[in-house]
Amino acid sequence: MDWSPLLISLATSLVATAVTLVAGLAAAAWRQNRAGAGAALIDGIFILPLVLPPTVVGFLLLLLFGRNGPLGKLLLQFGASVVFSWPATVIAATVVAFPLMYITARAALEQVDPHLLQAARTLGASEARIFREVALPLAWPGVLAGTILSFARALGEFGATLMLAGNIPGKTETIPIAIYFAVEADEIQRAMAWCAVDVGISIILLGGLYYWTHAQRLRRERWGQH
């Protein structure tokens, strides 16, 4: 059996999750202490990929990164093209996983007692240090839950990936795409094998998430936060 879909899926999801974690945290930190219609509109845009059909997301990405798209043209000047390449799987997975990271990180940061941030300010700490040493450690369980959810979402990405990256075995063929084309080709055994792999990974992830949040709860009882 060719294991490349597993490796491609894991590599894609890991990179997409890493990008999502940084971007989601940055967006959530930026969004803190901001109110108004502008911020609400940006909220909507950030969360949009969660509610749009993946085919719509994929199509929009295709318009953006295609030969005549604004980003596609820009990349072409550097001799690069992402459509139907491995980076396209990462872009598709990142875009669909981002809202989950953003929503959970924002909720976790909002839970942090504002008096703690103010106390840190009076003690001379810079905003960056307050985020690193006060807000983030206290919001960490929520941020981690968001990371795991994002990873799971990236792993399961199908529609947008197919639109933007296509199905190139050994290059852009992730597990969900492998399953789809196995069923198409009537290779039921192969489809079932990949299904089993996907279910296994998801159970391990969600089990790990549950175990971790439980352990965190015990630790946070020591801190006095529930």
Place this chain on the structure above:
Amino acid sequence: MTLEVEIEKKLAEFTLDVAFRATETPLSVLGASGAGKSMLLRCIAGLEKPGRGRITLNDRVLFDSARRVGIPARERRIGMLFQNYALFPHRTVAQNIAFGLHDLPHDEQSTRTAALVSRTHLAGLEQRYPRELSGGEQQRAALARALAIQPEALLLDEPLSALDTHLRGQVEAQLQETFATFRRPALLVTHNMEEAYRLGEQLLVLARGRVAAFGSKEEIFRRPPSSEVARLTGCKNISRARANPDGTVEALEWACRLRLAQMPATPPNFIGIRAHHIDFLESAAEAATDSNVLRCWIARTSETPFRITLFLSLDPARAEAGEAHLQAEVFKEKWERFRDRTQPWRVRLAPESLFTMAE
């Protein structure tokens, strides 16, 4: 060492409009909840921006709306003690105290932290998390953390309100000890007049965002400048009043003429006396020879462990209905001596205990 504040800030219900100057002696800010006390501290600390005005600390301008100066909180070097202490729950006591020492070399951080731990009597608790401390210990840890940055001024927001009664004495002693060595402007906000009196030298009374009184605490408690301040400083007996041509004052709600120790310079529109200053006369002879003596009937009583508050009516019908004109406070030993005597009793409002107010 001087902190000068002159600011205005619009709040939901009123405008905070305050001007005062604090020096090395601790200043208590007394006011009912919602009078703008916490907002005042937050403006000084740089956590809120006043609408207009100026704040200077020693030679530094921290805020000046006219010159568009607004130093951020992290550069103000003002220690703030929050009402809920705001200790970082994920850091130990030692790590909390050292938070503001971040820029110092490691060994100096440890030396300073150790000194503060011993100064605030936290030895042995350095490795505990805030959750594992008692309320008093949390308060001391928060105080140590605020003092660590060697602040040029200290702001305390209701430092005792979250504590059990039996802890307050200890914590008050700690605060007094801190103030004694601090010798820089220290502001303490409270709604409890006894705390305000015990911990501050100077007193500022805040009412709906305005300075209702500012000065020495003894003077303000002895001669409140207004009926509002009298009430906020715990005076229970206040009546509208009018000056009589013969030099006495008519207390309108008590329907009596009262002689004062000296006639006030301002028109006596209100007259007051503190509950513990009302004398109960024990013999009729005493009553006959003296002025400012009123006949009264008891409407109801309210007991505390050692003292009793007597709600007195100046006519028997209203006493019957439980309505009172005056509140007197006496120790229970004294109360035991006259409680069974036949009514009406005679009380004396001594001229030297009475004070008048213009508004």
